[in-house]
Amino acid sequence: MTFTPLTAELVVAFEGIVGPAHVLTAARTEALVYEAYGRDHTEDFLFPPDVVLRPGTVEEVSAIMRLCHEHHIPITARGAGTGLSGAALPVHQGVLLSMERFNKILNIDEQSLQATVEPGVVTEAFQNAVQEVGLFYPPDPASKGSCFLGGNLSQSSGGPKAVKYGTTRDYVLNLEVVLPTGDVIWTGANTLKYATGYNLTQLMVGSEGTLGIITKAVFRLLPYPQHNILMLVPFRQEAQAAAAVSAVFRAGIIPSGMEFMEREAIAWSSDYLKIPLTLPDDITAHLLIELDGQDLDQLYKEAEKVYEVLETYDVGEILLADTAAQKDDLWRIRRNIGNSVRYNSVYKEEDTVVPRAELPTLLKGVKEIGARYGFKSVCYGHAGDGNLHVNIIRGDLSEEQWTTGLRAPISEIFALCVRLGGTISGEHGIGLVQKPYLHIALKEANLNLMRGIKQVFDPHGILNPGKIF
Amino acid sequence: MTFTPLTAELVVAFEGIVGPAHVLTAARTEALVYEAYGRDHTEDFLFPPDVVLRPGTVEEVSAIMRLCHEHHIPITARGAGTGLSGAALPVHQGVLLSMERFNKILNIDEQSLQATVEPGVVTEAFQNAVQEVGLFYPPDPASKGSCFLGGNLSQSSGGPKAVKYGTTRDYVLNLEVVLPTGDVIWTGANTLKYATGYNLTQLMVGSEGTLGIITKAVFRLLPYPQHNILMLVPFRQEAQAAAAVSAVFRAGIIPSGMEFMEREAIAWSSDYLKIPLTLPDDITAHLLIELDGQDLDQLYKEAEKVYEVLETYDVGEILLADTAAQKDDLWRIRRNIGNSVRYNSVYKEEDTVVPRAELPTLLKGVKEIGARYGFKSVCYGHAGDGNLHVNIIRGDLSEEQWTTGLRAPISEIFALCVRLGGTISGEHGIGLVQKPYLHIALKEANLNLMRGIKQVFDPHGILNPGKIF
Incomplete structure (x- = not known):
């Protein structure tokens, strides 16, 4: 694949589309700011683009795409840059299309349990917004506090709750997508069922920005589960921790979280966060098990069943998180393993x-x-x-x-x-x-x-x- | 699109591949038997194929495909012929590929909660087989007693339980597919999460036999829900029945069935089945609401919440199905609406x-x-x-x-x-x-x-x- 180098004329054309304030070049941007657009969370790669564009509307994305298509200019969409496979790195330079200004939740439909969002909305901000009206958007990558929904769609992101609730793929109903020709399409319909030709929505999910640029997404939502129980289960043998996982499901329980952590993963992360955690010498791994639902009595019954299953394994003392703060600490430890490893x-x-x-x-x-x-x-x-x-x-x-x-x-x-x-x-x-x-x-x-x-x-x-x- | 007419030589070649007993032509097959391959459940269409092939192995499908590809012969895959859009009708004649011999459940993995099946397995037979080991395959089209899993995959079939559990699309993990070239691929992996290139599995689902022939499928399974509650709710205004649907979800309940039936739908079907049903004159529509789960007490609590929601609407006397037989009757009425309409x-x-x-x-x-x-x-x-x-x-x-x-x-x-x-x-x-x-x-x-x-x-x-x- 050969591409055309970016010319000064094209930069001017881009300024005409998105406005000069949203066209960033290395020459006129603070080095650290510009460099950030050439990195993501993958190892220590750096691939600075020729130009960073920050469009604000679908019409602007369409005009940019048409121009890049016509002139054979590479165009790489970027969400929050929290990806771990280097998908947002502009390795062939050209245009880096930052979707950071697409940051609006356009609609939360409390009757149909759906929401329409732009791809630059932070995942956790979206979760919080729907929770305020009693609704639930489950996908929760470790980086949920900073990653964008558009990135989640592009990478088919999951997270701890996927075990019960599925991944981003399972919540998207419809996508507005700009094609290289500048054509703007909706891939499907705002419906829970869809059998109307090839499923372009599911094809877009996980396509890593190689097929089109997502400019809007419609997600389905669930009623928010009002209660949860969280337990940290220490194991003396890693293999037993891994084996206990299947046994819990076989007992008829589908946990809303079932996380495995090696001793060092949990040790590094709690050190990194300065959250004290007792870690007996003989413990080699942990499972972090969460149950959720609308009824606390029911959850305690399920927790008892989980205890019964775990008793058949060689486990240490199970920690049942009592307070919201304790739950929060345990989840922070789990979510910060990646950061703590990176820190080390x-x-x-x-x-x-x-x-x-x-x-x-x-x-x-x-x-x-x-x-x-x-x-x-x-x-x-x-x-x-x-x-x-x-x-x-x-x-x-x-x-x-x-x-x-x-x-x-x-x-x-x-x-x-x-x-x-x-x-x-x-x-x-x-x-x-x-x-x-x-x-x-x-x-x-x-x-x-x-x-x-x-x-x-x-x-x-x-x-x-x-x-x- | 122009196709080559089927020659006697090709019929001989097909006989060499699948054996003469599995090559059916109009000339040497009983008329009614042959005609059935030219029909499905869509209106009153009839499109007899040039030849019916009943392969038994993936190698046979591959050899047939290579031959059809080379000679430009149309090839239409057929499951049980219960489809309602005419997708299995060989409108351009050529080969009708009946998948009826692909009828084996190859594996039920009770540890990973997955099963590998051939596409000619009847949906309900598969449900029963996994239920025997405490597992659950939710998709349940109205024709579940006769339709094939392969047809369900091709049409992205749903059914009453889709409201809580999703459609066929949400259970398939991986597909073995024969391409026109004869190449045999697996579209994905036997995993709950998948972010490894474009999702060919989801692209195949709902593609109605136009992209490849499915020869194996891996489905995920759930623990079987041990209990359910079924209620039939009569409404005096159709619009109120439709409106009550959203209200139930807003109360935090996700029913495992939430079916709407106009007065005539339920009347025709109960007549057709000769199941007596009291239908007061002022009732214009019904909702059939099912709740399911592992704990009966919990279900009764949920049912109470549903009653509270319904009380705010103008409903008649709610029928709570007491026995398995009564539940079965209500579901049979719902499932046979299509048949009763067809009968009328x-x-x-x-x-x-x-x-x-x-x-x-x-x-x-x-x-x-x-x-x-x-x-x-x-x-x-x-x-x-x-x-x-x-x-x-x-x-x-x-x-x-x-x-x-x-x-x-x-x-x-x-x-x-x-x-x-x-x-x-x-x-x-x-x-x-x-x-x-x-x-x-x-x-x-x-x-x-x-x-x-x-x-x-x-x-x-x-x-x-x-x-x-």
Whole structure:
């Protein structure tokens, strides 16, 4: 794919579309501010774009797209930059399209339990807004306090509540999308059921900005669950923690959270947050289990059943969070594992996912592969989904070991996932960093279909080039 | 699209692939048996194919596809033929690929709560098999006793439980698909989360056999809900029944069934089944409301809340089904509305869907349009989803009124759906009969994307030609 370099004339044309205040170039922008648009939360990559555009309306996005399409200029959409696969990095330079001004909740329909939002709304802000009217938007990535709904859609983001409630994919009903031609379409309808031709909505979700630019989204909502119970369960053997997960489901319980944390994950994060936590020497892993619902008595009954299941395993003293503050602390510890690992060391995060019951096998395999290749990993994640985040710590690895030496062991980990019926990304996407491994999960025939679809949407290949394949 | 006529040589080649016993032609098959392959449950259409093939393995499907692809022979996959949009009718003749021999449940994984099945398994047989080990597959189209899972996948089928549990789309994790080239792919992974390139699984669901032939499917399962409560609620005004639907959700309740039935729908069906039902003169519509869960006390609490909501409407005497037999009767009445309408008259069924709260407006609009154009309709459906089945009764309409005179009013009904944020099919698909109306729901830019995707999967256009667009 060859692209046309950005000319001064095009910059002027962009200024005419979005206004000069929303056209940022390296020459006239404070270095740190500009550099931030070339980074996301993936390792320590930096890819500054030729120009940053901050459109405010769908008409502006349409006009920008038409111009980039006509002139073969790469265009990479960016949400909040919290992604972990490098999908928002403008690796071929060109235009970085920051969606930060698309930050309005346009409508909350309390009768149909739906909301229409712009893609630059912060996930947690949206959750809070619907909660104020008694409604619930479940998807909650770890970065929910800063990530954008548009990014969540592009990466098919999940989070702890996915185990009971599903991921972003399961809440989107309809998307307004700008195509490279400048055409603006709605992908579906604002309905819970849809059987009207190919499902373009679901095709857009997880397409990482390579097929079109999302400018509005309609989400379905649920009644807000009024109560929850949270328990932290220490295990003396990691494999037992992983095995207990399936047993809880088999008892007829679907927890609203079922998180696995290795000893080091929880230790690093509580240290990082300065939240004191007693961690007996013989404890190697924890499950954080949340139950939610509309009726507290019912939840206590369910909690009793969970206790009964857990008693059949070798567990330490279970901590039942008593207060809102205690619950908040436990969830903060869980959510800040990534940050604490980042604080300790540069790391690579792998987003492995397997059928739930294969989690013990995957975990054992990851450790075995690490031992063989001499790297350390901190593992944690959404055990209820079989979604294990493997953080490979740079530690004392040499530059060569870090940049090329890890390819073989990462390939082995991914091959193990696929052998177990899983795949190489559950909720982070392929983006830049998993691209070299995609052939492990997908056959050439699959990739050819995807390339063909890409060609249909984006014949000049301008949308987020260099990603996925 | 021009196709090559089927030659005697190709029939011999097909015999070589599937064996002579599984190659049916009109000349050597009993007329009634052969004719059945040219019909489905859509109106009174008949499109006999050139040949019926009944493959038994994926290798056979692959060999058939390669041959059809090479020789430009149309190939239309058929499940149980219970579809309501004509999607299984071989309108361009060629090969009818009956999937009836793909009838095995290959695996039920009780640890990961997943099952692998062939597409010719009857939906209810699958539900019963997983229920035997305490598990639950919720999608339950009205025809669940005879329809195939493969057909459910192709049409994105729903059913009464979709309101709480979602449709077929929400349970499929991974599909084995044969492409026209004969290539066999898996579209995804056996995982609850998936962010590994474009979602081909979701693209296949609802594609009505136009992109590939499904030969295996992996579904996720839930713990089986041990208890349920069923109530039949009579209303004196249809609009109040439709309005009560939203109010129940706003009270924090998500019923596992929330069905709307016009007076005539329930009267015709109970007559048809000879199940006696008291129907006071002033009752114009009913809601059938089901609650389910693991705890009966909890369900009674929820039922009380539902009663409180309903008390604010003008309802008749609520029937709380006491016994399993009584519940079964009520569900049979609901499920047999379609059959009873068919028994009374030829009819056209429209599968309208709107945001839940727009249901009263849609219902009023349908009746107003019917009055203006002089046709009678029987309306019922999944009120919790905003999915209203409008059965237009042939009654005394002339041949011309029936075949061409209804296009204008049906177009008006669909345009109303779209204006209300809805679309022209919620769970039946576009197939043959809704094709002329697709432009009401979708812009040319949407249709062009779909045509492009079709071209990528099926460059010779052999798969189920004449459907969707």
